[in-house]
Amino acid sequence: MPFAKIIGSGSALPENIVSNDVLADQLAKKGIETSDEWIFTRTGIKQRYIAADNIKTSDLATEAARKAIEDAGISADEIDLIVLATSTPDYIFPSTACLVQAKLGIKGGAAFDVQAVCSGFVYALTTADSYIRAGNAKCALVIGAETFTRILDWNDRGTCVLFGDGAGAMVLKVSEEPGILATQLNADGSLHTILRTEGAIHHGQVTGDPFLRMDGQAVFKKAVTSLEDSALKVCEKASIRPEDIDWMVPHQANVRIINSLGRKLGIPEEKVVVTVDKHANTSAASVPLAFDVAYKDGRIKEGQTILLQGVGGGFTWGSVLVKL
Template identity: 70%
Template structure:
């Protein structure tokens, strides 16, 4: 492999959603059969979510990831054989091993690229993008595929109204290439494992049996408080790192967890709401897929254009968080 240039740039994006769209009314009807009351108004008022996409039972994360990957490679005009690195951010891998990234690699027909998964829950894509950028900057790769993909419906307790209404399934991907002009212009990652209990899916398989609670559990108020605090600090830090200010940000693309978090954070950062890319109403919270999904939507509808500065942020279980500043 020849020495890489100094920077990495996003040269393609792609996304994929399962065919089945579930509106709040659809979900309310399904939950009513189980004796659980909810409504479109209840969900919208608390979350801003109006619908989500749910994969069919048996669909695998690698299936969704492969669709998004192919779309991103097509957009970038790059053949899969050119990839040196494939990273999949997911909390719902197909197997214990091999990694979902290796399954995607096989599906793409690539042989030889480094391939591995990153597990940082809803911060996963930001973690994976920062990792890929570091590989390229270090000269270890020239072309990288970074995917966030989840089948979160498989780890939801569908009798817990406080969590099951919040999430959806999907995948988003970007292609990075080495460049002599800056693309990823700032990044930082953090975690605080002492906060692990506020958002977790703490089950595992041992000796052929499920041990512990396999479903997602969340303390919503604690997550809200932590999220807005750490993301505010992280946003300010990453723009300062790049020698810019928040006023220089053209588009803010945060993790799509809850419209209340997005609105509160935008006000704290004094970012005009018109500059915030919001997809949570259409996709719900797709965990590691939410940021690349939102980026692809905004790019394909013409909002995100070459030369613009984007602030990407993730926050999730672990407790993890991070920011990436991108010049398109």
């Protein structure tokens, strides 16, 4: 059976950078008290990118996709599958993946969205891997893209300081050489209330709560235990020990979660990619964004073994083990 190998990556961020200090000033005008110290000590976040009103999720996704295609050294016409992870699509339908396909000027291959919130990219990568290994695609574009700040309640200090916008993409191609070594996905729908956005459209009206709501303590506890278990299982599938991993690229939600997970797995801090300080939590975009940063600055190199992990609403979580 062939492998799906990562041959290129790219990312995109909005122009508007909002530091903790600027955000604190903006929230103070609403009567909400916070500070750079309060945010940073609890999350590790120093800033986030916020998309302008005229920028859509598909715009960020397309920019990241073009960069990944260029990095891969291929033509967009070679892509026969697009899997796009997002919880903030341009429309209810058509899918944002189809909109990106049109913007790239390609036709014919399958294109669809995956919705698993912050686990979305790991789910999308696993899906594309399955298509390629089964012979149903030869060259896949996998994207995580969000304009997550548009579903935040800016009167809720516990959530509005945590998130940002952005996109990341990878190109996978069929290969006889090892690529994606193993994948491991999970969900527990009974925990859907700890991280949710319950808004819906009914007869032309928005019903329910349109904003993100989160039980932070419950999410923290579940995230650490779930990701540790998933990492051990995906390593067992690939017959690899955690200490053999060259880089861990976890979901960038909170530096405390990241550090706790690294300690439990015995992976030293210098082998963990952290970008939450710069990007905040970009949901489905966080893993490919972090990967692209470390890949482009030379930390992640060909021949290395990389652990990618996501965890988010649903409740969902999962891992992908990659030989680059």
